[in-house]
Amino acid sequence: MKLSNISPRVSQILQILLEQNAPISVKALAEQMNLSKRTIQREMDSINTILKGYEITLNSKTGIGIWLEGSEDKKQELRHDLSMDDRLDVSNREERRKRLTLEILKEKELRKLFYYSSRFQVSEATISADLEAIEGWLTRYGLRITRKPGSGISISGSEEAYRRAIRAFINENIDTHMLREAYESTESDAEGYASLQYGDIGKILNDDIVKRVIACLSGMDNTRVMTLTESSYVGLVIHIAIAINRILKDEVIDTDASWQQGLVEDADYHLAEQIVEELEEEFEIEIPAVEVSYICLHIKGAKHEKIQWDGQKINAIENRELRGILNEMVDAFDPESAYLLKQDEEFIQGLLAHLRPTLIRLDHGMQIQNPVLDDIKQNYMDIYQKCLNVSKVLERFTGKPVPEEETGFLTVHFGAAMVRQEGRKEEIRQVDVGIVCSSGIGISRLMLSKLNKLFGDRVNLTAYGKNDITSYVQGKTDFFVSSLPIEKAEIPVIHVNPLLNEEDIDQIRKMIYQYQRMPTKHKQEDLFSVQLDQINQMAAQINIVIKDMEFFYVDVDITFEELLHQIGERLSPYSDQSQIIQEDLMRREQVSSQIFAEFGFALLHTRTKGVTRPVFAVCMPEENVAFKDPYFKQITVAFVMLVPDDELVKINNDIMGHISGMLIEEPEFMEVAEQGDKEQIRTLLSRHLKQYFRKYISGLS
Structure with a gap:
């Protein structure tokens, strides 16, 4: 690794530059890092020195920005070295303790306090206090920190507990949707992918292993796998990736898993066997038999987007046992309404389908998320309280506590049944x-x-x-x-x-x-005077958009950067504001491209301090042909929408948002725009905004 004595700030600058597909202004970079432009500029010399070892250069151009230039192989080498150069702000106690948890979960082996104090550049007393703080979190998942005077510390607990803790750590520190998108998409968002590759997730899961695991699962094209919910799917991927990583490192996986004796070799077990066969072929390794049971456990405890219920195919004995538990649950909910509830076949079938994976999760301490739990507890408190008795039935059966998230899901099932039983019409709201x-x-x-x-x-x-x-x-x-x-x-x-x-x-x-089916969150109050102000403000802003609409031609060979330069000059007479417009549009483009080839136009939009009024402009190449630069993907029109960063931003956003929708839904506007007649465009724009204004007023009544 060629990096040495590199500051965390320089490391962050380089990582951001490596993920850019276009130049980024110093101002935009400074804002992203919450630093001053001067601070960024001071680091430039040291960056150039570092890059010499990688045959990469840092280029800059006034009005365009800065960017890295070099082969993709060299850039990948730099990315790798930066990811290995593990730095953090040690003064941030929360971040330091999170990283300490990560280090312990990664290694498990015996380490002295001195190792961690050197690692994080703090005293041994501070590390000792950090260990006490994180011990409660580890204990929650069946792990404990073992201290041996004179030797060091290590983590102890079962393999099952260890994996559950790693899964929990990842769930708490990364968005599972982002994980799935980044690894499954062929054109993943660069910033999101980088956060996975070089953040905490990249330090605990091998990036290549994760991608290959997902490829194996996707290649099987198994309906039961592909209908898993987001969190269940990612949980399975994480579990497998951890196991593969340990096997490849020849780390011992304990085989004392007595719980696996209770697993029936059913369809889930056979699916787990198929997954293991695919993994063994892909990674050219031999996977211990215990892993089949672990994977089977995850499949059984998983939730599916589509419930696959077929009473004919469920084992008859298992079905009777589930119905026995279900009957106890219904009796515990409300003895008076139990008989009628048991006659509700929709309720019984739905609860049975929910019950099977619930018992697996409870029996093995697997987690589940319930994003609307607080709303359920607040708005259906009476049903939730009764469902606490239902949960006690499950606790007696499994011998394990029932998390409130599970009780929340039971509340939804029982609540819907009570609505049907009482014969009252559900109160449906917008x-x-x-x-x-x-x-x-x-x-x-x-x-x-x-x-x-x-x-x-x-x-x-x-x-x-x-x-x-x-x-x-x-x-x-x-x-x-x-x-x-x-x-x-x-x-x-x-x-x-x-x-x-x-x-x-x-x-x-x-x-x-x-x-x-939940009560509304807020009351609509009669604020007639406020509404009048809103109507006046909306009318004034719409009038500005129509009256000041801009239309202009540009050279057909223009590049994207040159186009932004001309837009800035055209829409502001002041050089400083013109520059701000260019930079804000470029920063927005770097988030995700605003060129929509499928619609034939670019939608260049941003909120900016470069304007003091909302601006809508239409820009076309001369001779009414497509832009020639490949970056434009053969589009023929560029629409520009700028919103000032002021107190009317919400109103202006709504106006520009309506225009955005119109451009997509009304082909007539694109046809008129391509004719290049400014007044015809203004007339059509006025007509559509008039309709929007009427709808806006009626919406306030």
Whole structure:
């Protein structure tokens, strides 16, 4: 490894630059790292010195930005060395303790306190205090820290407990959706993939092993595997990757797994055998028989997007046993309504299908997440309290405590049955859903348009930029659908692919179903005076967009960077503001490309301090032909939408968001734009915004 004496700051700069597909401005880089431009510029000389050893150069160009230039092999070598150069902010106690937990889980072997104090550059007393702090977390998963005076510390516990702890650590520190997307997508988001490869996840799971495990599972094309929920699928991948990694390192896997004697060699067990056969062929290793049982356990305890229930194929003895438990559960819920509940075949079949994996999870201490638990406890407290008695039946049967997350799921089953039994009409309400992307203008509007067509009046959809997520917004929103990670969200978040695949739609549909049956989160108050102000502000901003609409031609051979330069100069007479516009548009492009070849246009949009009013502009190559630069992918029009970063950002986002949807849903606008007649474009824009304004007013009533 060629890196030596490199600071954490330089390491972070290099990692960001390595993941860029286009130049990034110093200002954008500084903002991303929460540093000043001057600080970034001071590090440039040391970066150039480091890069000489890799035959990579740091290039810069005024008005464009900075970028790394070199072969992909050399860049990959630098990425590898940076990932091996493990640094952290030791003054951050929470981060240090998290990393200490990671080190202990990775190694397990005996280490002296001095090793960790040197590793983290703190005193042995500090490490000792950190160990006491994390010991409670490890104990929760059946592991304990063993201290041997004069020798050191090690971790003790069963193999099953060890793996459960690693799984929990990963679940707590990484988004499982991001993990699946990064490893399964052929064109993964660079930033998300980098966070997996070089973050904590990359230090505990081998990147190549994970990708090969997923390839094995996908290649089997097994319905039972491919219908696993996000968390169950990722849990299986993580479990297998850990096992493969240890086998490849010739680490001993204990075989004292008496629990496996209770596993019946059924369809799940045979599927586990098939998976092991695929893995042995892929990795050219011999996998211990105990691993078949471990994998079988995960399959049995997994949840599926589609419940596969077939009473004819379930073992008759097992079916009778489950029904016996179920009868006890129903009696414990409410003796008075038990008889009628047992006649509800929809309830019985649904609860039976839920019960089988639940018992597996409880028996082996496997975790499950329930994103709407707080809402269930708050809005259905009476049913939840009764379901605590139901959970006690399961506790007696399994001898294991029932987490409140499991009780929450039982509440949903029993609650739906009670609604049917009492013969009352379910109170269905409109669900408030927030659609989130970087700016609230582009990608979120594409998602909003699709979801609106799918769910119609069942939902009230609102597009937000990532920076718009305030406590007020969360207070009036049931859940978010987001193409980006949302930190510290106070409400459930469904992370999706921006194109919304079938699995994403299914998750959203289930969440809508649950919230439709819950009380609304907030009361709609009569704020007539506030509404009048909103109407006046909306009218003023729409008038500005129509009146100040811009149209201009550019050279057909123009590059993307040159186009941004011309846009900046055209839309602001001041050089400093022009530069800000260019940089903000480029930073937005680096998040995800705004060129949509399937629609024939680019949608260049951003929130920026480079303008003081909302701006909509249409830009075309001269001679009304396609842009020649390959980066543009043969598009013929570039639409530009700029929103000032001020107190009216929500209103302006809504206006520009409506225009975004119109561009996609109304082919007429694209046809008129391609004719190159500015006044015709303005007339059509005015007509559509007039319709939007009317709809906006009616929505306030």
